[in-house]
Amino acid sequence: MNYDAKIDVRENELIEPAGNPLALDLDQDRASRRRVWIIAGLAIAALIGIWFLLHRGGNEVADKGNAQIPVVTVIVPGKTTIAGQINATGTLAARREMPVGSVGEGGQVRAVLVEPGDWVAKGQVMAVVDRSVQTQQQASQSAQVGVAEADARLAQANLDRALKLVDRGFISRADVDRLTATRDGAVARVAVARASLRQQQAQNARLNILAPEAGLVLERNVEPGQVVSGGSGVLFRIAKGGEMELRAKLSEDDLAAISVGVPVKVTPVGSAQSFTGRVWQILPVIDPTTRQGTARVALDFDPALRPGGFASATIDSGTVIAPMLPESAIQNDSKGSFIYAVDAKGIAHRRPVKTGLVTAEGIAVTSGLVGPERVVLRAGGFLNDGDRVKTKLIADGK
Known part of the structure; x- marks a missing residue:
């Protein structure tokens, strides 16, 4: 074997192992393992991302749901002894106003002896006729x-x-x-x-114009030189005994809640002074237009009580023991008065009620409410029966 032949043989021997099937299998195994790890890592990353998205979205939905639940102010009314008061307005007038005119054949007036604001006795000459x-x-x-x-x-x-x-x-x-x-x-x-x-x-x-009763002269409608007769109309007006009254206008419900003899506090407009009187008559007729009636309140004479003036009145209508609510808590519709009470689960329930005395502090609820309930104080008009709400409790209803 020559030298060249030996060299070729060795090269062939060296090259042959490179094409060995065992080496190729090892490389393929390594590549497969890498692909498996890469795929597994991607899957784990995907699962983590999906978990994050799911939990984050759930929190946003929960937060959004919580944000949509309204917050309402509630009050626990309990029971109160309520002094009933009815507020009214009306006109001051003489309790018994007496128009005075000429009752004789008349003639020319020679002298007028009284002026408005004067007191006269029964039979006193008020004007002299020729x-x-x-x-x-x-x-x-x-x-x-x-x-x-x-x-x-x-x-x-x-x-x-x-x-x-x-x-x-x-x-x-x-x-x-x-x-x-x-x-x-x-x-x-x-x-x-x-x-x-x-x-x-x-x-x-x-012929002379005489006072039919003792009282206070309210008007004078005659002057000296004037010719008077039975058809001359009213020449003087007298408040019999100087007694005054307030003709208070009240609704049908308020009229039913008062009676003759109840005390009344009367304050004329423009005056800081108040006067005490009593209801002496309740007129039996209701005005069909205004649906109001008249309670006549007797008052003693005082210069501050001027007939024709306007005055406010506070009428005592008795006392009751009942829950009392501010006006804002009571709603009304075609079915009547109602309130919204919130239960322990935060659900608002519509509850029909009947109201009673109305005072400056609130309205008495005579039925439909016991006292310990949580009642929606405001915004009841925006609620529906069964709505879920969050509550904010206050103690005095203000």
């Missing part, structure tokens, strides 16, 4: 009485003389009867004349 003509008529009638009395005396004397002569036969019984009739007629004419005189005197007395 009576010069009536005085002469009265004098004439008085003279007629004298003539009639003279005729009656003459007739009586003639009858007396006839009675003395009838027994002697000088005068017949028929003459006596005629003289008796003449005497009776003369006496009757005396009575007529006297009655006419009294009538004239009464008419003259009625």
Whole structure:
């Protein structure tokens, strides 16, 4: 074997192992393992990403759900002794207002003796009416009485003389009867004349304008020189005894809650002073337009109480023991009054109620509410029965 041959043999021996099947299998195994690890890592990363996304999305949904639950303010009313008060307004007026006019045949006013705000006694002259003509008529009638009395005396004397002569036969019984009739007629004419005189005197007395009752003069509608008569209308207005009243306007429900005799506190507009009175009459008629009635409150006289003025009134309507809620907690619709009560699970439930006394502090609930419930104070109009809410409790309802 020559040298070249040996070299070729060795090269062939060296090259041959490189194409060995065992070495190729080892390389393929290594590559497969790397691919498996890479795929496993990618799968784990994907699972972690999916887990993160799922948990993050769930939290966002929960947070969004919690954000949509409204927060409402609630109050626990309990039970309170409530002094019932009804607030009303009305007009001040004379309790017994007396219009005064001319009741005689009238005439020209010579003098007016009173002014608005004056006190007058019963029968006091308020205005003097000219009576010069009536005085002469009265004098004439008085003279007629004298003539009639003279005729009656003459007739009586003639009858007396006839009675003395009838027994002697000088005068017949028929003459006596005629003289008796003449005497009776003369006496009757005396009575007529006297009655006419009294009538004239009464008419003259009625010429002056007199106070029919003692009281306070409210109005004067006559001046000196004015001609008055029975058709002249009201010349004066008098408040009998100076008594005043407030004609308070109340709803039908409020009228049903009060009675005659209950105390009332009256405050005229523009005055810081209040007056105490009592309901003395409740008018039986309800105005069909306003659906209101009138309670008349008797008041003693005071210069601050001016008829025609406006005043507010606070009427005592008794006491009750019941839960009391602010007005904002009570809703109303076609089915009536209702509130929303929140249970222990945070669910709002509509509950119908009946209301009673209304005061400055709130409204009494006479039925439908016990007291320990949690009642929605505000925003009840935006809730529905069964809504879930979060509550914020306050103690005084403010």
